[in-house]
């Protein structure tokens with residue numbers, strides 16, 4: 001890795017509870033590995049269920065003081081953290097690349113994106129508006145206000161180590177909620193560093209300790225489960241697989257917890273017959289290869305009109321074949337390793353299955369020899385709409401192309417999935433764009449764009465892709481109760 005020894009010497013590797021760093025109660029640790037080498041790079045404290053309960057104790061104890069801090073001061077804390085994250089962007093990017101593998105340039109872009117949640121919610125913290133209305137009968141006034149929902153459990157995945165954490169922590173703090181964060185055991189280091197920056201900034205301002213607590217653990221289920229039985233927990237926000245989201249929703253039903261769920265996707269990328277093919281190829285590269293395809297909004301299926309299927313496939317596979325697959329620290333690297341061996345095996349399996357059912361491999365198709373978890377960026381054509389590589393979430397750098405014959409068929413294929421997170425459509429026709437906007441069953445639709453994420457926009461899905469939104473005004477409402485008073 002390219003981590004500086006000074007950075008490494010100052011990185012926290014323990015649990016953050018009530019403003020103090022310490023070991024796990026059993027003193028156990030676990031290894032974090034570099035996906036580019038498969039070598040261990042850090043030892044992190046492995047929280048136990050008792051540690052998680054201590055973290056909730058701290059979040060609960062800090063809650064009254066934190067919600068009483070004036071919105072302007074909460075806002076200024078978030079703004080100061082934003083400034084510190086940006087000023088340390090190179091360090092944080094190096095850490096993201098070390099534990100998650102993505103190319104340094106992408107890691108740096110993630111730091112900018114992730115830090116933006118602090119800035120955006122700093123701006124929202126002072127705008128927790130309510131309303132006053134005259135009842136339609138004219139008999140009374142209605143007074144509607146917002147309150148922080150209370151101590152919140154935030155469970156994050158490994159694919160965007162800073163952004164997935166800040167997208168939840170920033171609106172929670174802005175709304176006046178305290179939090180317990182359970183980062184992914186594959187990439188806990190970035191969250192620990194962000195938490196330390198928040199801790200020290202809050203301490204320097206004399207703000208309550210214990211507003212952000214972090215419990216990395218290899219036993220995600222056992223560690224978080226007791227919190228769902230505890231009436232002090234008022235909210236869960238989760239980003240990860242639909243399978244785990246369903247488990248958490250069941251657990252959340254016990255105390256009827258407010259729940260936000262950002263779950264799996266199976267994004268269609270539609271290229272209509274009148275699309276600008278060069279623009280579509282550029283958008284497809286971003287939508288498919290950002291983070292080596294390990295994103296819940298990654299294009300999973302390329303639905304391309306028969307009339308342009310061949311030229312699109314040729315241009316796209318040439319562009320994909322020219323991508324530089326290398327360790328994220330290598331200058332010029334464009335596609336980094338997958339997160340672990342299981343990911344490589346899953347992707348290999350999906351490609352082999354498609355090939356066995358008649359798909360042609362236009363470029364790529366196999367893992368790279370040597371250390372680390374690398375898979376070649378791959379384009380498959382002649383894939384049937386019911387192939388596993390089309391119906392399952394790939395989470396890797398593989399692009400299956402499925403041809404369609406009419407707009408109706410494209411929309412039907414796009415919607416033929418239990419998921420509905422992101423979707424993309426390329427067309428130069430306003431009418432086709434409008435139809436895609438109206439009829440694709442997805443929470444996010446990119447029209448002639450391969451990237452939809454933005455701190456100021458509501459990110460989230462429909463159908464099995466989840467509940468609630470992150471970012472935008474909606475992202476803060478997830479951490480607020482609405483209280484109505486009839487006067």
Ligand code: ADP
Nearest residue numbers: 155156157183184185220221224239240241244
């Ligand atoms: P991914 O496939 O993206 O790793 P997961 O859903 O497996 O998604 O994991 C996302 C997050 O959920 C991680 O922080 C992981 O540790 C956590 N997690 C996994 N299983 C459970 C569980 N049973 N209860 C709570 N958290 C879990």
